[in-house]
Amino acid sequence: MTSGPLELPRRSAKPRSTGITHVLDRGLSLRQIDDLVEVCGDSVDIVKLGWGTALATGNLQPKLDRLRSHGITAVLGGTLTELAIRQGRVDGLVAWLHELGLEHVEVSDGTISLDPEEKRGLIARLAKEFTVLSEVGSKDAEEIMAPYRWVEQIEAELAAGAWKVIAEARETGTAGIYRPDGEVRKGLIDEIAHAIDPAKLLFEAPRKDQQVFFLRRFGPDVNLGNIAPDEVLSLETLRLGLRSDTMELGG
Amino acid sequence: MTSGPLELPRRSAKPRSTGITHVLDRGLSLRQIDDLVEVCGDSVDIVKLGWGTALATGNLQPKLDRLRSHGITAVLGGTLTELAIRQGRVDGLVAWLHELGLEHVEVSDGTISLDPEEKRGLIARLAKEFTVLSEVGSKDAEEIMAPYRWVEQIEAELAAGAWKVIAEARETGTAGIYRPDGEVRKGLIDEIAHAIDPAKLLFEAPRKDQQVFFLRRFGPDVNLGNIAPDEVLSLETLRLGLRSDTMELGG
Amino acid sequence: MTSGPLELPRRSAKPRSTGITHVLDRGLSLRQIDDLVEVCGDSVDIVKLGWGTALATGNLQPKLDRLRSHGITAVLGGTLTELAIRQGRVDGLVAWLHELGLEHVEVSDGTISLDPEEKRGLIARLAKEFTVLSEVGSKDAEEIMAPYRWVEQIEAELAAGAWKVIAEARETGTAGIYRPDGEVRKGLIDEIAHAIDPAKLLFEAPRKDQQVFFLRRFGPDVNLGNIAPDEVLSLETLRLGLRSDTMELGG
Numbered sequence: 181m182t183s184g185p186l187e188l189p190r191r192s193a194k195p196r197s198t199g200i201t202h203v204l205d206r207g208l209s210l211r212q213i214d215d216l217v218e219v220c221g222d223s224v225d226i227v228k229l230g231w232g233t234a235l236a237t238g239n240l241q242p243k244l245d246r247l248r249s250h251g252i253t254a255v256l257g258g259t260l261t262e263l264a265i266r267q268g269r270v271d272g273l274v275a276w277l278h279e280l281g282l283e284h285v286e287v288s289d290g291t292i293s294l295d296p297e298e299k300r301g302l303i304a305r306l307a308k309e310f311t312v313l314s315e316v317g318s319k320d321a322e323e324i325m326a327p328y329r330w331v332e333q334i335e336a337e338l339a340a341g342a343w344k345v346i347a348e349a350r351e352t353g354t355a356g357i358y359r360p361d362g363e364v365r366k367g368l369i370d371e372i373a374h375a376i377d378p379a380k381l382l383f384e385a386p387r388k389d390q391q392v393f394f395l396r397r398f399g400p401d402v403n404l405g406n407i408a409p410d411e412v413l414s415l416e417t418l419r420l421g422l423r424s425d426t427m428e429l430g431g
Numbered sequence: 432m433t434s435g436p437l438e439l440p441r442r443s444a445k446p447r448s449t450g451i452t453h454v455l456d457r458g459l460s461l462r463q464i465d466d467l468v469e470v471c472g473d474s475v476d477i478v479k480l481g482w483g484t485a486l487a488t489g490n491l492q493p494k495l496d497r498l499r500s501h502g503i504t505a506v507l508g509g510t511l512t513e514l515a516i517r518q519g520r521v522d523g524l525v526a527w528l529h530e531l532g533l534e535h536v537e538v539s540d541g542t543i544s545l546d547p548e549e550k551r552g553l554i555a556r557l558a559k560e561f562t563v564l565s566e567v568g569s570k571d572a573e574e575i576m577a578p579y580r581w582v583e584q585i586e587a588e589l590a591a592g593a594w595k596v597i598a599e600a601r602e603t604g605t606a607g608i609y610r611p612d613g614e615v616r617k618g619l620i621d622e623i624a625h626a627i628d629p630a631k632l633l634f635e636a637p638r639k640d641q642q643v644f645f646l647r648r649f650g651p652d653v654n655l656g657n658i659a660p661d662e663v664l665s666l667e668t669l670r671l672g673l674r675s676d677t678m679e680l681g682g
Numbered sequence: 683m684t685s686g687p688l689e690l691p692r693r694s695a696k697p698r699s700t701g702i703t704h705v706l707d708r709g710l711s712l713r714q715i716d717d718l719v720e721v722c723g724d725s726v727d728i729v730k731l732g733w734g735t736a737l738a739t740g741n742l743q744p745k746l747d748r749l750r751s752h753g754i755t756a757v758l759g760g761t762l763t764e765l766a767i768r769q770g771r772v773d774g775l776v777a778w779l780h781e782l783g784l785e786h787v788e789v790s791d792g793t794i795s796l797d798p799e800e801k802r803g804l805i806a807r808l809a810k811e812f813t814v815l816s817e818v819g820s821k822d823a824e825e826i827m828a829p830y831r832w833v834e835q836i837e838a839e840l841a842a843g844a845w846k847v848i849a850e851a852r853e854t855g856t857a858g859i860y861r862p863d864g865e866v867r868k869g870l871i872d873e874i875a876h877a878i879d880p881a882k883l884l885f886e887a888p889r890k891d892q893q894v895f896f897l898r899r900f901g902p903d904v905n906l907g908n909i910a911p912d913e914v915l916s917l918e919t920l921r922l923g924l925r926s927d928t929m930e931l932g933g
Binding site: 462463482484489518520541543 | 722724
Binding site: 206207208209210211212230231232233234235236237238239259260262263264266267269272273275276290291292319 | 435436437438439462465466467468469470471472473474661663664665667668671672673674675678681
């Protein structure tokens, strides 16, 4: 970021606890990571290797090393944790995460059905060894959960030791906290925000209109997730009031 | 691909005759090809230089060389063959393909009208010098062909010497075997699959929901085409049951 | 571009005054610029650093230098000019543009309300020091401007010294000269083209169907803007009749 001729709002600096940009990696090469850092490295807090890509990508360990060298937190997709639960191999997963040098883990139940008690137990167990991001909400766009249950689950998972709770949207922004057409479930967000400090939440918001909603609702330092790598600079300009949609946030 | 803590289904290895991933190149640089190989080279079987991009790109010969050096088959878009037919320059095209060192050629009639007899004649002629991928289906979303005619054409083109027959979808997945909104014409697929071994077919399936349909219908080793370069790793995870949508294919 | 076996229409060469391809940069790295040049550098006339990204990107000066070294014109997004107007810092902006070595500037009022007189005054002032691209049309899809007012504004801005006038579409092609669903406002285009030489206009046309419309309406050397970097080669093939959609433009 350059000093320029305009007045801009202040932004938090890395490592941040709010204003987090959480990026969805669908298969970046090392060079693409370097490129991302060249363009907007200060805005990339967390890179999630989406769903089970970590097990299929040809550059796993070098990629994790590269992210670390750039001061970026890496975390594997929650789908891997769900698969490990389904296969009864959570111990194997934990050992493997340590081998890879990872310090964060995501616990979700977007695909499998997981007893809430069991999920909280897993969060509590993993929180002893990792920083835990837990995720609430189904990947199934048809599955609507009542707002009070969102609140209950989020509170319970924070109490169990989750560092932040991610509000599910899928890669497309069409499930969980969004309607199938991508519109924000505003009543749901209101109820969640009424009960829980937004600093403890990370809202998946892959689409620009969704990002704009959360920036207007909670301000430029809201935590946003599932951001595509080539949307990170755009999101940063939205945070800074440098794009038409949020110019009112600017100086 | 790393060994990890989970059980995964077995996948065929390169060079494969089924489980093919056929990638649509809209203008990759050499470095982008290297990046693709770093991330998921084992999953990239064929790269098609889309439509007539081969004649407009600034890096044609180096690109073909680079693909070859990575063990990836290159083929030019069928639109070039159609243009050569229209201009009465098929001999010139054949000579040029040899000059470029290409061993595969696509024969389509997605844009021009080609007498079926003439198309089969061309396939038979080219099959003496090249591995022929022929393509069935119109790029015009309005043009609906009856299932029995799909079957007839596919069978005739295989008999004429085509190695595989590609089922047309366009880059967007909204024509040929799909409705204009991208939904699979399931009845059509059923009739085709009833008559023809799917191993001889390559289904264009640019969208994730389309890929999921074919993986569920024919299993993880179905041949899929028109995959965007940055969708290849995602598709590989779908084949391996490492993504929510096809977790049931996994271990 | 290679010599090949087909007959192709002639294309203008750089530096061109018509047939311009104007590319929207949402955050390219230096390497991505090199890659773009490798693939289709002859087709990239202008790169616009979209909206306020210039103030947020980590590689501003090196990027501008790199573009210059490739013979590509760089210009910053009109949103920056609008922000400078809003903050009363136009002098600061002008000084900074000179510092950066830029020779082009965009003057728009897509977000802020700007008195037409004031806009023309600014164009006239900046035209003494820069090549001015002015932009007409709102980023607000709800704001419909009558065709005669488009014509009036475009004529007045050209008279004030604008080199070309850009017809607004947003990044998505859903405002200004397009309906919210991206369809071209054909009546509007007819009225504009009736009064003004299309060579003085640059039509934003991010979507392929929009590009096809303008190529058919005005021929292969129409000026098109807001082209995504990875759409430039596709657009070039459309100009050359090398893609199904515009094959009739070819040889």
